[in-house]
Amino acid sequence: MNEAVRLLSEYIKINTxxxxxxxxxxxxxxxxxxxxEGIEYRIYEPLPKRGSIRAIIPxxxxxxxxxxxxxIDVVPADxxxxxxxxxxxxxxxxxxxxxxxxxxxxxxxxxxxxMLAIKxxxxxxxxxxxxxxxxxxxxxxxxxxxxxxxxxxxxxNAGLVINEGGFALDGLLPENxxxxxxTSEKGVCWLELTTSGTPGxxxxxxxxxxxxxLTKALTRLLNEDTPxxxxxxxxxxxxxxxxxxxxxxxxxxxxxxxxxxxILRTSGLLENPIFTAQLKNTICLTVMNSGDKTxxxxxxxxxxxDCRILPGVELDEFVATIKERLGDDSNIEIKFxxxxxxxxxxxxxxxYRVIESVLKxxxxxxxxxxFMLTGGSDSRFFREKGINCYGILPGLFTLKDIDTIxxxxxxxxxxxxxxxxxxxxxxxxxxxxx
Ligand SMILES: [Zn+2]
Numbered sequence: 001m002n003e004a005v006r007l008l009s010e011y012i013k014i015n016t017x018x019x020x021x022x023x024x025x026x027x028x029x030x031x032x033x034x035x036x037e038g039i040e041y042r043i044y045e046p047l048p049k050r051g052s053i054r055a056i057i058p059x060x061x062x063x064x065x066x067x068x069x070x071x072i073d074v075v076p077a078d079x080x081x082x083x084x085x086x087x088x089x090x091x092x093x094x095x096x097x098x099x100x101x102x103x104x105x106x107x108x109x110x111x112x113x114x115m116l117a118i119k120x121x122x123x124x125x126x127x128x129x130x131x132x133x134x135x136x137x138x139x140x141x142x143x144x145x146x147x148x149x150x151x152x153x154x155x156x157n158a159g160l161v162i163n164e165g166g167f168a169l170d171g172l173l174p175e176n177x178x179x180x181x182x183t184s185e186k187g188v189c190w191l192e193l194t195t196s197g198t199p200g201x202x203x204x205x206x207x208x209x210x211x212x213x214l215t216k217a218l219t220r221l222l223n224e225d226t227p228x229x230x231x232x233x234x235x236x237x238x239x240x241x242x243x244x245x246x247x248x249x250x251x252x253x254x255x256x257x258x259x260x261x262x263i264l265r266t267s268g269l270l271e272n273p274i275f276t277a278q279l280k281n282t283i284c285l286t287v288m289n290s291g292d293k294t295x296x297x298x299x300x301x302x303x304x305x306d307c308r309i310l311p312g313v314e315l316d317e318f319v320a321t322i323k324e325r326l327g328d329d330s331n332i333e334i335k336f337x338x339x340x341x342x343x344x345x346x347x348x349x350x351x352y353r354v355i356e357s358v359l360k361x362x363x364x365x366x367x368x369x370x371f372m373l374t375g376g377s378d379s380r381f382f383r384e385k386g387i388n389c390y391g392i393l394p395g396l397f398t399l400k401d402i403d404t405i406x407x408x409x410x411x412x413x414x415x416x417x418x419x420x421x422x423x424x425x426x427x428x429x430x431x432x433x434x
Pocket of ligand 1: 075103138406
């Protein structure tokens with residue numbers, strides 16, 4: 001059996017569902033391999049069973065280190081919904097099956113194969129090559145990369161990080177595969193809204209009803225459209241798409257935000273949340289809590305909003321617009337549950353061009369563009385330190401494949417894994433050896 005296929009199959013069998021994580025079992029899997037290959041490594045264990053592992057092939061130091069990273073933990077899989085055993089790691093019908101195959105154990109094995117190739121060929125890289133398999137990405141990273149950057153930054157200070165976040169799509173553009181290199185992530189603004197009122201018996205309703213006042217304010221907020229904005233990184237993404245999507249071509253001649261919105265509206269793409277989330281600060285109502293008896297007016301009501309904000313938007317400025325839209329008279333107390341501004345790595349660097357050129361070598365008709373994640377990944381911890389991060393998953397995936405990430409029946413084809421390992425190895429060689 002192909003080595004990458006065998007290793008991924010074994011790796012998937014290790015159940016690293018977070019919570020609880022148990023990533024230490026994943027670090028042992030890698031430690032055994034590095035031990036055998038004579039590659040130096042270290043395991044970090046901030047809490048029992050929550051571990052990350054770093055391995056290094058030392059370079060000459062001519063360039064700052066390169067980190068190849070992925071996360072060990074996976075999201076839960078409900079066996080009753082799957083058509084195969086989520087942690088079997090079975091290789092069947094040309095696929096390696098199981099939770100984590102795409103997010104991100106597959107990428108981890110591609111990166112591992114690149115490490116092994118460099119070591120086995122006896123190459124001396126011009127920069128340290130660091131392999132990092134991290135814990136806790138699927139929660140908030142505080143026991144994984146968050147911890148490592150805070151407590152062991154010297155071990156992870158780098159010139160470049162290759163991580164998850166990007167992917168390659170087949171079948172979206174009519175004739176070309178689309179390769180997305182993740183260069184940025186939207187900011188997070190999680191808010192808790194609380195109203196207080198006068199409790200009482202529901203048979204004599206009054207106007208100081210906490211729940212009704214919160215509902216009215218939220219209706220005002222959610223009924224109002226959030227304006228579209230085309231940020232420079234997103235403009236590049238749509239210009240990239242225009243190289244494979246004929247109806248977007250007029251945007252290349254008239255690259256204005258107005259033109260882009262007009263084309264997206266006419267084509268119906270503006271109805272698709274995947275695209276609209278690239279173009280606005282999104283606001284999503286996710287939690288409401290109040291009252292537990294039908295005949296009692298509750299004294300308090302709470303709601304949670306999950307908002308994702310575009311690059312260049314300040315949190316205070318954004319919350320001020322939320323307040324205004326809720327209405328002045330709503331008397332709502334607003335508390336931050338979590339927040340961060342958007343993070344972004346430039347796409348005009350030498351390293352980005354190397355990744356782009358290797359993808360082009362493997363898929364000559366591929367359209368390659370920078371991409372903004374609307375969710376978050378561990379890349380934010382590095383970008384906050386000023387370290388460039390690019391997200392990739394080389395291969396050819398359908399939208400249906402991508403849907404299995406955090407969904408059901410996650411799997412990766414043997415072809416994608418083997419080719420992906422090849423592509424990552426070539427990227428690493430070009431970044432570190434030539
Ligand atoms: Zn994930």
